[in-house]
Amino acid sequence: MSPAELPETIRLEDDQTSGVQLLTINRPDRMNAIGPVESRGLFEAMKRFRDDDSARVLVITGAGPNAFCAGADLNSVAAMYQDDPPVEPLFDVSQGLTNHPIPAEGNIGPTRWADMHKPVIAAVNGAAYAGGLEWACFAHLRVADRHASFGVTCRRWNVGLGDGGTQRLPRLVGLGPALELIITGRVIGAEEAASIGLVNRIVPSGTCVEEALVWAREIAALPQPALRTDLEAAVRGFGRPLPDGLELEAECFNRLMNEPELKLGAERFVERDHPDRQAGSQPLHLPAKAYAFAEKAHRETPGKFGGDAPFIGHPAAVADEVAKYGDEVTVAVAYLHDTIEKTSVTADELDRAFGSEIRDLVVDLSQDPSITDDGVRRLDHRRRVIESGGKARLVYAADRLDGIRYSSELIDGNAYNSEVPVQQRADSWRDDIVRLDETGLPHGLLSELELAIDDLDSRLS
Numbered sequence: 001m002s003p004a005e006l007p008e009t010i011r012l013e014d015d016q017t018s019g020v021q022l023l024t025i026n027r028p029d030r031m032n033a034i035g036p037v038e039s040r041g042l043f044e045a046m047k048r049f050r051d052d053d054s055a056r057v058l059v060i061t062g063a064g065p066n067a068f069c070a071g072a073d074l075n076s077v078a079a080m081y082q083d084d085p086p087v088e089p090l091f092d093v094s095q096g097l098t099n100h101p102i103p104a105e106g107n108i109g110p111t112r113w114a115d116m117h118k119p120v121i122a123a124v125n126g127a128a129y130a131g132g133l134e135w136a137c138f139a140h141l142r143v144a145d146r147h148a149s150f151g152v153t154c155r156r157w158n159v160g161l162g163d164g165g166t167q168r169l170p171r172l173v174g175l176g177p178a179l180e181l182i183i184t185g186r187v188i189g190a191e192e193a194a195s196i197g198l199v200n201r202i203v204p205s206g207t208c209v210e211e212a213l214v215w216a217r218e219i220a221a222l223p224q225p226a227l228r229t230d231l232e233a234a235v236r237g238f239g240r241p242l243p244d245g246l247e248l249e250a251e252c253f254n255r256l257m258n259e260p261e262l263k264l265g266a267e268r269f270v271e272r273d274h275p276d277r278q279a280g281s282q283p284l285h286l287p288a289k290a291y292a293f294a295e296k297a298h299r300e301t302p303g304k305f306g307g308d309a310p311f312i313g314h315p316a317a318v319a320d321e322v323a324k325y326g327d328e329v330t331v332a333v334a335y336l337h338d339t340i341e342k343t344s345v346t347a348d349e350l351d352r353a354f355g356s357e358i359r360d361l362v363v364d365l366s367q368d369p370s371i372t373d374d375g376v377r378r379l380d381h382r383r384r385v386i387e388s389g390g391k392a393r394l395v396y397a398a399d400r401l402d403g404i405r406y407s408s409e410l411i412d413g414n415a416y417n418s419e420v421p422v423q424q425r426a427d428s429w430r431d432d433i434v435r436l437d438e439t440g441l442p443h444g445l446l447s448e449l450e451l452a453i454d455d456l457d458s459r460l461s
Contacts, residue, residue: 010041011063012048019056019220020213021049028064034108034131035073036088042109050116056220059212060139061123062132065205068124071131071154072108107131111138111163117232119219123212124199129187130154134161137168140231142198143212144190145205150198155185171238173197229256286354287319290332293353297343311342314402321398325442330391333361337395341366364388365395382432386439397436397445400429404452411459426456 006012011024023045025032034042049058062068072090079085080093091102106112108131122128122139128150136142136150152161161182170178173196180186193199203211219227229252237245294315301311319334326334332354339345340362351359364384371377385396407425410416418425433449441449 006044007037007041009038010045012045014052014055015217016054018217019054020216021052021055021058022209022213023049023058023060024063025061025069026063028062028066030073031067031070031127031129032062032064032132033070033073035076036090038073039090039106039108043103043105046110046113046116049118050113055118056224057119057121057216059121059123059209059216060135061125061209061212065126067126067132068122068128068148069132069135070127070129071134072159074157074159077159106164107162109135109163111135113138114235117228117235119216119227119231121212121216123208124148124150124190125206125208127151130159130161131163131165134163134165134168136198137172138164140235141200141215143201143203143208143215144193144199145208146190146202147205148190148193148199148208149187150181150189150193151187152181152185153187155182169198226256229253286328287331287335290335290354290358291316291319294335294339297339297345301338301342311338314338314399314406317402318395318398321401321445321448322394325445326391326394329358330394333358333365333391334395334398336362337365337399341369361388361392361395364392365399378428382435386435390440393436393439393441394445396432397441397449400432400436401445401449401452404429404449404456408452408456408459411456422456423460426453426460429453429456 009025009027011022011026013022013024015021023042025034025038025042027033027038049055073087075087076090079087079089080091082089090107103110104112111131111134116138119141120139121141121143122136124136124142124144126145126148128136128148130151130153133150133152152165154161166182169181172178177196181188190199190202194202201211201215233245233249233252237248240248295312298311298315303311303313315335315338318337319331322334323331336350336354336358339350340347347359347363350362365388367377367381371380382396385392403425407416407422411422416422430453433446433453436449437446
């Protein structure tokens with residue numbers, strides 16, 4: 001194979017516009033197992049990525065829905081010890097291992113490279129077993145389809161980990177979890193892999209490559225020199241004594257100081273020359289922006305039920321509960337849900353600050369002041385929330401939960417002083433719970449609501 005060629009079983013696609021490359025092990029009929037042809041192809045493809053200055057981020061995946069990579073092709077491994085093998089051996093050991101036929105850089109590609117300081121993302125689209133697990137560990141980040149699985153399955157065939165698994169896996173998940181996988185050969189799913197730190201993101205099955213490419217483009221759009229020196233310092237310094245790690249960090253940082261991009265980056269920050277710094281840009285963290293907005297809006301809002309505590313404590317408590325079940329948008333709405341109803345904030349202001357989705361949710365979570373009858377207004381409010389969808393219902397339920405709990409606390413302290421009798425509120429809340437139960441509310445939150453309202457009723461009986 002000439003330097004310009006790759007076998008059909010190894011594909012390297014280059015998006016020169018973004019600087020992202022996609023490397024695919026294209027052998028789905030063999031669970032993307034790596035034989036001698038694929039090993040040579042991986043060496044060539046990885047060299048291209050490493051040596052191409054325009055290539056910024058690499059995504060590695062396997063073809064088909066079943067496997068990321070099942071490791072070395074054991075047919076080719078067995079052929080190494082056969083006199084007349086039916087397939088090409090992984091390596092020619094006919095002259096004995098003293099001639100070192102296996103490349104020092106790795107058995108199934110350059111898996112022993114330790115100087116790859118450009119980001120590599122593994123899109124794990126199925127089984128990552130044995131050497132496939134080692135290739136997943138070679139990457140700096142891992143995005144897994146929900147059906148993906150991981151395991152040192154070579155344990156059952158008396159084949160060792162020779163492509164970094166004994167070193168990289170403990171560095172990723174810690175020695176205890178790594179030793180369990182290495183000793184037992186047990187296969188784990190994506191959820192357990194994420195719980196021990198092996199997987200960074202789990203995505204719906206069939207989408208990991210797409211999601212990894214989106215992530216790769218975001219990373220590739222960042223200034224690269226500082227990213228690479230920080231990546232190098234983190235990887236090379238991991239496990240070393242702290243003074244040695246700090247010395248390594250200083251070495252990498254001092255090397256960066258000679259790069260013109262550092263001066264340019266500081267100037268861009270001062271001049272707000274970055275999408276994150278532009279007016280109307282998406283916040284770095286949506287709930288943080290929502291909390292700051294709500295806190296400012298509620299500074300003059302009286303405490304809940306006339307209490308002295310700042311009102312922001314109520315939306316903060318609602319957000320805490322919502323965070324157990326909802327996404328960042330829902331948490332942001334929890335912080336903001338009372339801003340239109342109880343402050344001078346308008347829907348247009350929310351739209352300008354957060355966009356139409358959050359504006360509409362907060363509007364639906366606000367009672368209509370044009371309806372003068374309390375009962376009619378409450379029913380209209382609940383109807384609009386239920387029709388709005390799961391995000392609004394989740395915030396509404398958490399709002400009710402905090403109201404019920406807070407009322408119980410006020411009763412215990414003889415401090416309940418709302419104009420609305422507590423029994424009337426309790427009856428209204430119980431009615432809300434019945435209606436919410438019909439909408440498929442998360443079981444945990446529904447249970448909390450029922451326990452809280454029963455607790456309140458016990459105080460009123």
